Amino acid sequence: MRFTLFLFFLALSFFSFSQTVSGFGSIDGRVLDSLSKTPLEYTMIRLFSVETSQVATGIYTDENGSFVLEEVKYGNYYLVVTNPDYITKTIRNIQLSAEKPLRKVGAISLVSINNLLDEVVIQTEKNQLQLGIEKKVYNVGDDISVTGGTVTDVLNNVPSVEVDQDGGISLRGDANVTILIDGKPSNMSGGNGKSVLEGIPASSIERIEIVTNPSAKYDPDGTSGIINIVLKKNVKRGINGNVAATVGTGNLGTASASLNLRNTKFNLYGNYAFSYKDGYRNNYSELNQFKGDTTLSLIQRRVGGDINITHTARVGMDIYLKDRNTLSWSISGNAADRRRTGNQNNIRNDNFADTSAQWNRVTSDPTLSKNIDFSLGYKWNFKDDKGSLDVNVYESLSNGTDEGFYQQTFTIPSDSAAIDQHLFSNNSNDFTTVSLDFVRAFKSKFRVESGLKMIQRNMILNSNYESKDSTGVYMPDTSAIFNYKYLESIYSAYGIIAGQYKKFKYQAGLRFEYSIQAPNLVSKNESFRNEYFNLFPSATIRYSVSKSTELSLGYSKRINRPNFDNLNPFTSYADPYNLRSGNPALKPENIHSIDLGLEYNSKQVVLAFSLYQRYTSSVIQRVKVFYEDGTSRGTYANIDNSVNSGGEVILQYKPFPIWRNMISFNGNYIKYTDDNTTTNWNREGFVFGMKFSSTLDLLKKTLTLQVNFRYSAPSVTAQGTMQPRGSVDFSADKSLFDGKWGIGLRVTDIFNTQGFSFQVDQPSVYQSTEFKWETRRLILSVRYRFGKTNLKEEKKTPENGGGGFDF
DSSP: OHHHHHHHHHHHHHHHHTSOOTTEEEEEEEEEETTTOOBOTTOEEEEEETTTOOEEEEEEOOTTSEEEEEEEESEEEEEEEEOTTBOOEEEEEEEEOSSOOEEEEEEEEEOBGGGSOTTOOOOOOOOSEEEOSSOEEEEGGGOGGGTTOBHHHHHHHSTTEEEOTTSOEEETTBSOOEEEETTBOOGGGTTTSSOOGGGSBGGGEEEEEEESSOOTTSOOBOSSOEEEEEEOOOOOSEEEEEEEEEEETTTEEEEEEEEEEEOSSEEEEEEEEEEEEEEEEEEEEEEEEEETTEEEEEEEEEEEEEEEEEEEEEEEEEEEOSTTEEEEEEEEEEEEEEEEEEEEEEEEEETTTEEEEEEEEEEEEEEEEEEEEEEEEEEEEOGGGOEEEEEEEEEEEEEEEEEEEEEEEEEESTTSOOEEEEEEEEEEEEEEEEEEEEEEEETTTEEEEEEEEEEEEEEEEEEEEEEEOTTSOEEEOGGGOEEEEEEEEEEEEEEEEEEEETTEEEEEEEEEEEEEEEEEEGGGTEEOOEEEEEEEEEEEEEEEOSSSEEEEEEEEEEEEOOOHHHHOOOOBOSSTTEEEOOOTTOOOEEEEEEEEEEEEEOSSEEEEEEEEEEEEEEEEEEEEEEOTTSOEEEEEEEEEEEEEEEEEEEEEEEEETTEEEEEEEEEEEEEEEOOOTTSOOOOEEEEEEEEEEEEEEETTTTEEEEEEEEEEOOEEOSSEEEOOEEEEEEEEEEEETTTTEEEEEEEESTTOOOOEEEEEEETTEEEEEEEEEOOOEEEEEEEEEEEEOOOOSOOOOOOOOOSOOOO
């Protein structure tokens, strides 16, 4: 296989170099926003022959808004520049000849469609999934199936992304993924080890960016890559806004509002969202421990409720200064109130027959959290599109409280004393990020990038635990009272070189990083200090096979550092038979990743195909340790290594203008290897998942119908197997009164099959666990949009771009 690929690339190389340069020229330029002068990525560039009016060639702009059309035959042409959010622009009188083989178009400024007067109606459509040079972009605004949902609902629709019952996120089957908000680490993304993404409504999200093989520009954290959640920032000209509300079965309701004011000097925007979500949350567990001829069994059945109340808000401003300078600031916040209750029946049997103990445990776990993020940025675009300088400062603060009230009464033995416990903890987190990024472009199609970055994380967790004595007085349990502090500092610098030669594009980079981790259990005088110095190389080469097809090969080295939750040594006694704690001795994972990809774009079909392999050393895995007394502890451990080999296919197919489909498939074979003789962590197996969505636009695209299907096959972990799961959703949306009003209907998990279950299968232990929460809901929504523009420029309609993207 490797030899065949080598011959294939070699043949392509000889073919490329054999092309004569006689009679051919090139065209380059850059596409910018007309007001902010920011580069426009994913903009479609098509070159038409004046003689035939047919497409000669085409390309998408890169992350700097730049494009280069090479090996263009001498002749007369015109360019059509198309972006779904902007007015299509045509550049005429482009001539290539032996005397002038190079045509520099320069900066092309596009005007946002929102800058037109109200009387002009523009029909535009943005692909739900867009393929970029380094990332895939999932546009949330085009997905009506997440109306009234949260970030986790959005992520469940993104190809190759999965969310489990605790809000844990995995990418390409790997749960060690870095979650960012607006490109930066944030407490709102669960940076303190807890998932608070459930509190961010889908209506606040602009898009999801997926980076599976990041360059040296990105932080190297995360085994499988980076998921960047980009929040909405209204950019419409004039005064614009919208309000929306949803109600659903199971006691669900949401409301949101946004408003912005933009002119030629600034853009001021803000939005707010409220969510109330109630539902059941049940689980069942059966544990069997084998000791010679004796089998000890523990059966637990829990029924409970889960109420989630959240408030999310954002306000910000972009100030357009002179000489291509932009100053930006924003403040984002989230407040969440979650109340979980449960009633758990427990039965302990010997040899599946004799009941040695039976008891009931009533629980209440209220949590409160507040997060606020401050962002300040400055950008200078150099003259003549030669590059840019970006400086950003980011501060993320959070504070939260967790309480637990537990009452336990025994039926067998009947004389056992009742238990009444109370747990209280408070956590505070402070993330600081300062970054500087520099880009310099040269005439020779060569580009250099460099940057500096500092990340500081300071986390504190205090916990108290008390229980009633025989007199009914709460007494503190000194063994469970602790003060935990976690400090982390990361200092990094990177450099990248990139360029293009004929049909080849290349990029190579190196990131230097020095990091310090200092977990400290103050209450027990236990402190740890881990220091690492690492180099992270990355490289990518791309080859344009044809006008619509491109091949790519990429490599990157990454790291996955244990986080706050992984390292916390404190033991949680919420369920005394299923304890939980971290492991302060964890080592970071080191990952080597390689990715071979193919991308194809046409008017009706967009295809992305990837083959990838990841080798990971010191793999961090969630494991269970079982004790002789029948209790267990969920914790984390390092496994020697793992090899993950897989493939990913994403297909968008639009057979008719009113019907579009997207299907994605990800499958991988994973093998865990460990030389620990006391456990059986050497496991391997194949796992796959698929997602499908079909959207139909009717009644002149004022009525949209959508069906979503998700399925995840059984997957292998170091200790057992996660069982298959899947769901089907249906959504409908009707636009009224020229799009100013809209109503929607959504049915989630129609067949009520969505859940989560896993099995632990070890030589002396077998455990089966199932989780089920309220997933089938009927949701109704209504929205209203308003706005007014006041441009003092001549009204004009966009030019016809000359058909679809069919090169």
